[in-house]
Every structure is written in C-alpha cells, then in structure tokens.
Amino acid sequence: METLSKEVLGVTAGQAEKMEVELKRPRICMPSARNFTKRAFRCGLYEAQDVLLEVDDVDLICLEALSGFQLKSAWQRKCLYHDVSRRLMFMNPGLRKVRVTQEYDLFVVICQDVWDIPHVNAIEGWKDYCKTTVLWIDEVWNASIPDYKYLLGALNRFDHVFIGCHDSVASLSKAIGQSCHWLPGGVDAIRFNPYPNVPARVIDVYGIGRRCEGIHQSLLRAAGRGDIFYVYDTFHASDTPVYDHRQHRDLYADIGKRSRCFVVAPAKRDDPATQGQVEVGFRYYEGAAAGAVMIGQSPDCTAFRQLFQWPDAVIQVQPDGSDIMEVVARLISEPGRMFTISRRNASEAMLRHDWLYRWKDIFRVAGLQPSSRMTAREHRLKQLADFSGAGYYDRYHASGATRQNL
Secondary structure: OOOOOHHHHOOOHHHHHHHHHHHHOOOEEEEEOOOOOOEHHHHHHHHHHHHHHHHOOEEEEEOOEOOOHHHHHHHHHHHHOOOOOOOHHHOOOOEOOEEOOOOEEEEEEEEOOHHHHHHHHHEEOHHHHEEEEEEEEOOOOHHHHHHHOOOHHHHHHOOEEEEOOHHHHHHHHHHHOOOEEEOOOOEOHHHHOOOOOOOOOOEEEEEOOOOOHHHHHHHHHHHHOOOOOEEEOOOOHHHOEOOOHHHHHHHHHHHHHOEEEEEEOOOOOOOHHHOOOOOOOHHHHHHHHOOOEEEEOOOOOHHHHHHOOOOOOOEEOOOOOOOHHHHHHHHHOOHHHHHHHHHHHHHHHHHHOEHHHHHHHHHHHHOOOOOHHHHHHHHHHHHHHHHOOHHHHHHHHHOOOOOOOO
16 A cells, blocks of 8 residues: 655655654653652652653653742641641642643552652643542551541542552542542562572572561571571661662562562551551562562462462461461472472563553553553553463473572
C-alpha cells in the first residue's frame, strides 16, 4: 500500500513534526520526593515509580526542597493536628514551585503517609490539566484516622484514593466520604528474581529492618558459635538516608538472592501506632521475589491470606526465638525442600507481586488502557516464573546443584 505523503494529507512539514511530538507526549504526570528525601524506607515506593517510568510515558516531576524546608515542614505537621481552619493542609511546605502546562490523562501522587500529601501543593495547575487524579498512600492506620480530622479534606481533591493498609479502607472511606481502594505493596520482581542464573546462597539467614529481638539474639548466638552466616542491620536502616535508591535496591536484591532464609514479621508489629492492626509488610514481597525461604510469622489477616496463598510461603517460628535455630537447621538439612520453596516463592512473586500488577490495578480504576510496554513486562514476568517452575528445577538439579546454591 502506498504511504501517503505530508502533501497529500494537507499537512506541512512543521505541522507533521508537531503532530509527532504530540503523539509521543507523556500521558502521565507523577511528582516524586526522591531528590530531597532519600531515607531507606522510601526506596520501595521510588522503585514502584521507576517501574511505571519503564512501562509507560511519564513526566516525572522531581520536587526540590528550598532552604528551610525541614523546619517549615515540621512546623506544618505539628500544627495540622489543631488546624480548625483546615487550610494548612493546602500550604506548600517549602518546595520549589512547579507549574503543569500541558494535558495528561493521569496525575498520580505516591505518599508514604498522609504527611507527604502537602508536597503536591508545590505543583500548580494539576487540577486543570489532568483528566484523572490518583492519590496513593502506603500507610494509613485505623487508630490514627481520628487524629487526621483537620487534614482529610485534602484527599477529596483526588478522583481516586488508594491505600496500602487493607483493614483501613473502610474507616478511611467513611472518614472522607469517598470510596477508597486497597493497593497492596509490591516489588520489582525482575530486579529481585534469582533465575535463570541462580547465584550461590552463601548467607544462611538475612534479617533487614525491624526485628524480633528474641529471634535476633538467637541468631546472633548461633553466628557467634560459627553455626551460621547471619547478615543483619547494625543501624536503624529504615531511617538512614541512602546515596541512591536504585543502588540501594540493587544491593538489597543481590543479598536477598544469596540468602537461604529471610526473616519476616507483620508490618510494624512492635509500633504502638498500629494498635494491634495486622498488615503485610514489604519484606514478604521482597523475600519471596528473591527466592529465599521466608521464616518468621505469617500476618493473621485477610490481606496475607489473599496475597500469599501457596504452601510454605512462610515457615513459622516463635517470636521469642526459642525454636529459630531448630527450624533453620532442619531446613538446611533438607536442600530439596528448600529449593522447592525457593522456586515456588520466586514464581508466585513474578505472577502476583511485581509493581506492574499494582499499576494495572490503578489503571483499571482510573480508566486507562495498559500500554504495550506493560504487556511486554507482564510477558517477561511470566517467562521468569516459568524458569522458577518444576521443569527448571529438574534441569537445575540434574546439572549438579550444590548445597550453596540451595
């Protein structure tokens, strides 16, 4: 078929170039705090942003902090608890202003908690130029919602609100008079995936972030005796700034892929702010994606039962650490079982918990069609899941797998 020329179409060369630019124009606008807050606990959500950047056309607005931001932000947060005027939540906390000047299909704001929401006040014009707006807040605990009464009005500016705490959805929906959606945590499963070139699992137990002190002490004693190689944080890792969030996640994934066992516990299990609310923390997604055997406690909640419904997703141990070394020793003595658990964890993470699936959920609610790159990533995830399957295990075992690799 003959290709129609610009002249036949009645379009000048300049108009054609303009059309090509418009066709490639990003359809999503997304602000990010990555340039001014680099604490380790935020890196998982920055990773989620990076996956969207990979699979769609996105304008990433990297917000910048002005002089005095920390002081102004802290003052604003303190006063928000008592702001009967309900105006402080709409003030810029000290970030450089940015103006949106082109149209987007979607504007999406990702917040660690409600205190990040004022960051959006540094952006002007987003309500005028963005067809659909989404707010995604990872942490909202039921016990804290009454304390937010003077700031929840800011959530109504968005067409759709997603939160990461399953059991808070109904309470927050009632508080803001708008239906909220549950959006589980996730992981860049491709980054954490150990297949097809499985590295040697030279670390017996890996513990990161919050810890059960009884389990930690038991593992420390075993490591001191030379019984195991135990890798753990020696500082408050979650509050520590990182140089680069991608390097941080790469190193974390590389250690996870080299660990036989990965310690897990319910989200913020020892934090009074949860008031006993049980939720699924990020460690479960990351440990599974790395193909490690997760040891610890399964969260006793609906969310976990929906998300990790395969056998041996978590090998149970007592929180006081009384049986941890018995469990670890038994697992290490059964390399075939360990590898079966490992490949199943990695495979299920590929099929369920990559950030891609969370973005597809957001797109579905927001009325956006998935991009071709999203489809391509999903296909790759399924291929990697196949590598983790029984057929791959048979080939790997036949090649002479050693205890280190298991």
